[in-house]
Amino acid sequence: MRIKKLKLLIATAMAMLMTGNMTAAIPTEPVTAQTDAAKKLYSYFVEQYGQKTISSVMADVNWNNTIAGKVYKLTGKYPAMNCYDFIHIYVPNQGSNGWINYSDITPVTEWHNAGGIVQLMWHFNVPLTETTEVKADGSGVTCTPSETTFKASNALASGTWENKWFYEQMDKVIAVVLKLQEAGIAATWRPFHEAAGNATLKSGASWGKSWFWWGYDGADTFKKLWIAMYDYFQQKGVQNLIWIWTTQNYNGDSSSYNQDTDWYPGDQYCDMVARDLYGYDADKNLQEFTEIQTAYPNKMVVLGECGKGDSGEQGKMSDCWTKGAKWGHFMVWYQSGQGSTDTMCSDTWWKDAMSSSNVITRDQLPNLDPSKVEFESATQAVKNMGVGWNLGNTLEAYRQTETDMTKAAYWGQQDVTSETCWGQYVTKPELLKMFKDAGYGAIRVPVTWFNHTDIDGNIDAAWMKRVHEVVDYVISQGMYCIINVHHDTGADGDSFKSWIKADATSYTNNKTRYENIWNQIATEFKDYGEKLLFEGYNEMLDSYNSWNYASSNTSSGYSAAEALKSYNAINNYAQSFVNVVRATGGNNAARNLIVNTYAASHGYGTWSTHLAEVLTKMKKPSDENSHLIFEVHTYPNIENLTSAKTEIDNMISGLNTNIVERLGCPVIIGEWGTSNVDKGVGKTDYDVRRSDMLEFVDYFIKQTKATGIGTFYWMGLSDGLSRTFPAFTQADLAQKMLQAWYGSDYNPTLPTKDSYSDATISCTVNYTDQYGEFNLVQGINAADYQYLRLELGSAPAANSLQFKIYGDTDTDKVEAITNKNKNLQLAGLGNITRITLQLLSSAPSSAKINKVYLVKKDGSKEIAEPSVFWGCTISDVEVVTGIQNVTYKPADNDAAIYNLSGQRVTSPTRGIYIRNGKKVIIK
Template structure:
């Protein structure tokens, strides 16, 4: 009789009737497959600003407004789950009520994920984290913070839970992100007794509040994180299971220090061993953030500097986590910045590595790249010597070897030979007066009388490598130009695409359409307007000291 009722009921009624049949947390983790984080988007924030539109909030760290096409691309590439980090503090009034427009926008993005048949995790993100400047996160892993903010925290989760109570088992809630103590201590709290007690109190409040809203929330699978999302054995061990229902998932984060393939294997084996001993024996587990890059003790992206190690490690990591029933969510890369507006993968081989490691093949999946699109970039310079990146960025440690690359070709909409030039950064060449690294530089004029310039690198001037290439303004007045194409030329004469992004003193918009096609679809995005540095709470930093920061949509550490 029950089966007949489920067939004839309305969509809303079916959702409620099936609440008792929600899959277990263990099955949910298994059914998610490979996950990805929609990072630096709804979690972006800037404590110095008041938003008048949700788009201003969503794009303040340089990512474009999210479109459903992006999530469709992730589904077609084989990804089964999307973690959507969300920061709430700037969208709450003094009574803790969330702005209707922000809640509506969150729902829109959740629906993009759910409508594509993927699992979705939403959370409370940069309301936690390290304090910087005049900003202090309002959720701290301390008893005093918990007592002070318990009502506000539970009130926030009540609003979220009520909004999404009728969603089915594909939607999961995550209690908090990387919550630190009052001293901003990473990995383990300074006062372990008090810090771990607070984390468990927040986790219990979260679960109790969500369950009390009823509907599908009675059996919804919920996620609670270790202290600071730490992967230390002690942090795992101290996280308590807030209820014995089979609908709780533990989460932690892990960023690499691989150095070599053998080192990567050992690091991954140790991580999984600790997870099995301290968490997986009590509840299913997801690694909610991991990547090929690390920010400590130095900013290093193995994908850029040692791709062989990076792809080996990602292949091994996914295979081993799948073997143990551990879920994974890659942090933010794969498709980043302007690539999300196309949409396309800028790290297609990495995305393919993750999917192949999990499913054994990429057959039937799609991985569009920027080369599948015709993109025109409009760059507006507002400062003399302003620079547009054609390759690299301020944080990149990857280099082009001049034994493999010989030059650059750029196609503009007009002849700008008296207004723009190419600037190439080569080998390190000592230190500047402020202590920063100094580099050998080559300045190359554009070809006069033409909108296309093919320019050669000078190894005598640059040394053996190229770190970054920019299109630099010569004039002090405002100038706007369109970049139709930018290619790196290899020594064998073949060409590979550059990667256009803002350096400083300019802004960029883009128009893209798939190629070849008879009907062009136009996508536009507004990039960040300069190389502004933000702390993890979105504050603009003029003179950053030690800590973790955001620049051009990426995390990095300043020692």
């Protein structure tokens, strides 16, 4: 707002009406703001942009909250923001003679502490001449170019009096801004406003000039001034500002004025673009908003100033919003009474704005102080998760060649290709979208770290980047995501040794490394919102590999003393985890954190009196915010379904008594399934007792939901190549889970592999070991097929590749591959466990697979699902299909038969069909 004379020459004619659609290209990071407070404030602006407009008022070019108080007295609500001007920063002896003492930031901190957002601007006054004395009464300065010999171009020239003044005054402002920064206050910053003034007038006139000295020497000089200020603030350590540049647009009249885009400093120098409007009705607001948004599509567009003008009242915010002028925020100029115009909006205008559902007032702001993050409670988070699933055998997969953790070779044994070393494919965002679309609300992403760190626990940057990508796949779908430290714990075997043990010595030796890993993870994600949760460790066992409860596997039998040491170690690890995450600040101050019981055991069973110790010996980590969740795992045997249901009921009862009631924390079952979930293709409960499995899943989900326990199913539902399509491998099981949660009428979208009947897959197999094997198909009955078709990128060298067939007999069969294309005849091979592509040569090599599929007895094709077996990795995976996904629809229990495209068949011929949710073969 110009201070000494009327500045606004507002045209009343508009050329055309334009639409006000919001852009989707707003950067997620501010150009310079790096403090936690500034990043959080910027994120809030981005979040609200296009949803609501944030209210603000000018503090009568003073350092107080008086005008905001008047708005509160009138409407019962404070504006969300209050704007403070550095207009009198030049006055000598700050605070004397009734002038503002800018070093006293109390008015600003009071506003901030009351929950308000701080705005800053600067009417940058300069001396009238080089020799003018700037007096303690405030005289001797101006902003108006006609009243001063101060030249903007000289302000950038070293040795000039203008340059000296320019930097002296910036130093004064910077000192105050840094004081605010130290106090944890971030602010929007609008310097050098309205630079173009009337300078873009198409035909010359005496008033076709800039209004302020910073614009008087033209666009190029102005941009240099802006960049000089920006760089100088950066140099001095200012990192708490969100920069706003003010456009003049067409000065409201594109027939008389050009756009002032050549005055724009550049995307890298500002976060928002503002426009100052006085007396503009809703239609004119829309035109201005749309023109500016079109010119600067990747910036938030805001109403930098508004109020009454010569043409009357400013358009009501409710009308502006309805028209489509969805300003990011508005700032009403104070009651100055300049010229003939009182710029303060009327009481009616204010009452409309502050009661509008599209306007945010101070009482509606979230807590934007990063040191006082307000996340949903742990209990509410668990309730909101809905049905969860584990993205298993993926980021937690590992292989070890060195098992001695005291050696450097134990650490960092793999690169990012570890993701596929257990047979899964590289995770794609489409998989997580499929789960979201189906109705799942949370994904647990197990992650193993030791194979991607050095001996001190410093995480490989490429691995952290990959974990970050997968987390983003989940979070971008609006689902909850849990990441953890997974197979760094677990039982030791001949080929694997975990480094985290529920053991006092382990804790002492590994505490620094463990905390270093969590410090890096927490720092990486500290700005993420409440839907990202951290889980401190997975299934941590004692040094004896004791499952179920500590000391159960000692050679001399259970020892209460040894068990207590293990439980103390678990509690110590849990406390270290909480401490280090909280210390990273940001949103981690209130993030919901998960700690597991010993071995993630659930504590129920009748075969030992020590089982419940995993719950009763568990302590609640000290945590100021108490955003804590406890986790257990369960895989009951369902051969006797009645007994399995009783076990579920008793398990839930024990968790409620020993965790929920005793420790005051909610519980999730981070992994669950049945006891033979890893039995193998064709041998799990899902395969051999499907109806019991479905009934068990229904009961499990309903009982846990009723008692407020969250659940994450382990691994099934979508597995292998189906994750790449993506498709569900157990669609009926997924449907049963979702209907148990949402109700029997819930009809989820569940694409299956059969939705991609014409799909082809290509990939590259990278062999790392002689005799390494790559799965081509698994779990088929050869009687259903003619042959397996393999098409390679080139003919293999002699004696380098062969088919290896695992079947019913003890003797595995092999068949050499000598040509580029090969049909493996399947007649007489019976039930086949797997067919692999095996490397015979000792030198590492690769094989390009262009296509691999099965040909059924009727000549139709069935896509194979190749995957890593051992001694190789997979890359360059592509699945191509021209068939649209079809939704899995379970047949009614009426013996109706459906083909694999979901079409009902009255007279089926030979082939594979679906009846009552089960595969049937018509011969």
